[in-house]
Amino acid sequence: MFSLRKLSSKISLIVALLVLGVIVAISSIILIQVRRTALNDSKSYGREIANAYSKDIINKLNASAQSTLAMSSYMECSKINKNVPREEAIETLKRYLEKNNYLDGLYVVFEPNAYDGKDSAYINKVGHDSTGRFITYLSKGESSVTVEAITDYDDTSEENYYQIAKTTKKPFLMEPIKYEAGGKVSWITAVVVPIFDEDGNFIGITGGDISLDSFQKMIVEAKPLNGYASLVTDKGSVMAQGQLQDSVGKKLHEVLGTFGQADKAEKIVKGIIENKRVEYESNGSISIFTPIHIKGIEGQWGFGAYIPKESIYKGYNDILKGIIIISFVVIVISIILVFLVTKKIVKPIELSSRYMKRMGEADFTEYIPDALINRVDEIGVLGKSLLQMKENTRDTLNSFQKESNNVHDFANKAIQGINTLTTNIENVSAITQELSANIEQTAASAQEMSSSSMEVEKEVEEVATKIEEGNNLALEITVRAAKLKNEFMEAIKEGERIISETSGKLAEALDESKEVSKIQMLSESIMEITEQTNLLALNAAIEAARAGESGRGFAVVAEEIRKLAESSKGTVGEIQDITNKVTTSVQKLVDSSNSMLEFLNENVSVDYGKMIKAAQQYNKDAEVFAKISNGFTKSTEKILESIKETNSLVDGIASAATEGAMGTSDVANKVMDVLNEAENVKDICGQVVRSSEEISSSISKFKV
Template sequence: MSMRQRLYGLAAVAVLAAAIMGFLAYFNSRSIVEAQIQRGGLVAAESAASNVTNWLEGRMEIVATASRNCSYLWNNYGIAGQLLKPYLQNLTKSYKDMGFMDVFLALEDGTFIDGVGWTPPADWDARTRPWYKAALDAGNTILTTPYVDSNTGDMIVSLAVPLLDDSGAALGVLGADMSLKSLIAMVSQQRILGAGFGVLVGPDGTVVAHPSKDVVMKENMTKPSKVIPPALAEAGGRMVKGEKGTAVYRSAEGDQRILFYQPLPQGWSLGLVVPQDELLGPIATLGLRQLGVAAATILLLGFLVVTLSRSLMKPLQHLLAVSGEVEKGDLTLSTGMGGTDEMSQLGRALDGVIGAQRQILLELRREGDQMGRQSRTLEEIAGKTESTLEQVKERAGVLSRMADENAQAVEAANAGVEEVASSAQGSALAASEASSYAETLKGNAEGAETLIRNTADRVGEMAQSFRQVSGAVAQLNDQASRIDQIVTTIAGIADQTNLLALNAAIEAARAGEAGRGFAVVAEEVRKLAEESNSAARSIGDLARGIVAGTGVAVQSAGSGVALAESVERETGLMRQRIAEVLGAITQIVDQIQNVAATSQEQSAGAQEMAASVERLSRGTQSARDLSEEILRVVSELADTSRKLGEASGQLDQFAGSFQEMMRRYRLEGDAPVRALGA
């Protein structure tokens, strides 16, 4: 495919893309606007529903407040004060501008008080009215279904709320009749973007508010009719169910309309109706404008493509001709384009590429000649190097064998020296261990001496303690013997006291009534004497037991003193024997330490000699390893030199082939540079 065909194809694709973009922009804009209309309609319906709800709830709150005020008047002043009627009349007058037509009160006893002074007929009973029963059943403010007032012919709705006393019992119902003219006007004037109207539907589907009086309270939104098409009736069914959303239907006039509906808390539903053409009219205008812009863009694009193709094809053909000659090997050509446009700049860039390629090939030609000469020289050097390395390889083999023989001799000498060092070190180790054991034995003997000395001291202290205990026990025995004597004296005194108490009791008996108190005292003294005698006998028994026990303790303490003195003598002899043993052990330790020192000196000398032989062995081993490494390196160098010679030959062949290839190009040295066609 030629460049011209590609440009025309590109133009066709661009035209098609512009057309597709125009249609997509139109449909996207339409979708966006429709989505915005949908959202705006729902928001408008929600806002209108909020306004209606606030309108109704505000009036319901007025009725609820009036009910609480009436309850207060009733509970505090009663009906006898005639306060309720003036209050209801004042309410009716005050809220007339808000649509209130009448405020009234129906009591449980059948009394009816009206704010406008209306007197019901004799057979009329407010307690049988639907609003009265509904308010009592609900227990709060209720809103009746709209209806036409028989007196005024206006659309009204009744509000009712129970009236309660302090105990919560029902006193009656407060009600109010309210006109819906202002509500109908407000609902009918609701619009979306300045178009359409509003409609209010009751809980049963009855049309409560509509711009047409022929529809208000005469049509049911859920039932198809001449005014209500089936699609609108279906939407009405969803409205009375408390749903929210949108619906599209064709009206009786034949135009397409959109309904946006929103439920109200009171059971009603509000809808906003707008003709579809009035909403989508701006979209059609926008689409025509976009299509016009797309058509103009397509025409301008086609003109630009044709003009561009004519201005590009001639320079491109010239550049293609120059490129073809360069491809054949003629690098002495140039485009000769000296203009300032992009194609001339491209031509000069191509001249630069050709010139750079020409210089590169000239340099490659010179480098190829030099590479051929150097490859031949390198091949000669590689041959000489290979011969020299073979001679070095032979000398390295002789050196490696001599290093092996020296290493074997040093290893044999090292084995003998290590055996001598091992024997000396064993003797030194045995002597060191004997010295350590002797030191341990000496330490144990010194510890035993210290222990025996401490034991002897403790035994002396124990003997002294036994002597003190023996003296204390003897003193206790003596004191216990004295207690027995004291107890005998107390027993005698108690017997005499008992005898005196008995005599006193006899004398008191003789005295008769006058001596009765003295007889009681005598009896108590006698009992005390008997108890003292009994206690004295117990103390005597205890004292005799103490005397017997302390006698045994005195004998035991004497035996302990004798035993302690015997042990004290034995520990003295043991201390003497231990001191003699400790002296002998000290002499043995000194002799063993002398032997260990001598063995250590011999071991150190043998180890030093072994270390010297070991260093000699390592040096010999290093020399052997070094000779083997030299032999290996020389072998590798010989192989490398041989490969270098082979590579030099291949490089010489490549240099010849490269020079032959370079002769195919026509360069600056072969002919002067010229423009094509010059």
């Protein structure tokens, strides 16, 4: 019976798990390699499929492009020669289209009168419209080629094929469009080639239509590893789609959105434009897009192969199933073989465990067979060890019994000694408690002394602080007195300098004021001149009167001179009055200046001297006060140091007393602890006695 409690079952399970681990590890490595190989092979196959179909599409497009280019060259030559009528050109195009297997339609569109200048002659004729322009479209029918006028050439939008060719002047592949020709509507693309005249001017286009039905058929038939394919343009338009066949003409991001891959559209279009292969993985498939480019033709396509992952990993899944089945069979066989081998190996161990169980039940009388002891492997070592353990245990139990009796006797003696020790300890405890009480009283007294000393110390510190403040104030007063003295000295010097300068300037001003008296003298001279002028004018008037009529003019001059003399006399009189006033004011100023100089010399200088003496005395008093304050400070510091030392001693006494009290209390506590421990030891000894009795009782249960 299989049970995890048995050693054989456990060994079988462990081996099975190891085998399973090895199989899983090897299988994982193989499966990872197979999966990687399958993925790489599928990608390689997808690339080969994409390349093969791309080449087929390129060949078809290239043939269509060459056919259209040939017709474009023919139309250019016809235009240049000017001897090919339109009917003949249309017939040539018709025959060419009938023989061509790549084009489903062919058309030419010329600028107005650009072909032969005869548009007016072809109004509403076959292959022309009401404008008469050469705009003929030929399309293959079921049995013949239909000729009609093209209808959408005059669309002026930038996306119009005619406008694109006219603007770029390069051949290009047209985006897919729906077009009705011959009564049939179908999706087509076209190779559009511009036509130029002999001067290189754009004059029209030639276009070769290619039905997308042939591409759609090719794409539907392409099933890479049961997947599907698609054909898109560099503008993101779907040309053909193998799974969603009605998506032709739609934008790629719309179609991919159906599969939850809309975000991949931009990446695919970018790869087509840059002529690079695009590969990506989605949840259900691997997608490979190969660019398709026709040399000399603008516009690129891309062939996409979508390979489902279930096809990629089909071989991988088959291998996985095989590995699981093989692993299960190998594990089952391994468990059976290991169980049988293990059972044979473990049987002696089970026998040994049975003997161990009997020993565990205190029965050492069981006989251990020689077959187990005489084995040369680990089982034999186990048998010998069991035999030795049996004998050693028996000897040990006998020794235990003997020592247990000895312990019982020793424990009884220890109890008697502990009783005597307990009595002595109780006496010591009482004495220690009395000593502790006395020391505590001493500590309390020391604490009171310490508190009083602290209060005295605080008071002295406050006095010291006040004295220190007074000392600082004395220093400030000394500094201020010295500063005031210096300021007085500087003020005296400045005052003496100002008095000296002022005295000099006043003296100069007094000397200059004497010049005012010269004004008086000058005015008197002018007065004398005025009087003489007046006399001369009078004499002149007399002489003019004597001269009669001839002296009349001179008389007028003499009269004017006399008036001027009179006026000058009046002015000089006013000047003399003003000069007298100025002289009086100057004299007063001189008297005031002399009085001020006398005051400065006699009073101000004396006051400055007194102020200097007061400042000097103030400075000396401040220095004396500072010395006294310093003396107070030093004395206070000494007192404070003495008080602190006293406090320190008192604190030491209090601390020592406290520590002594605590120590004594600790001693008392320790004595009590010792007493308690003695009681505990006594109890333990009692327990030892009881334990020795129990050991003896237990040993008696063993069968030896």
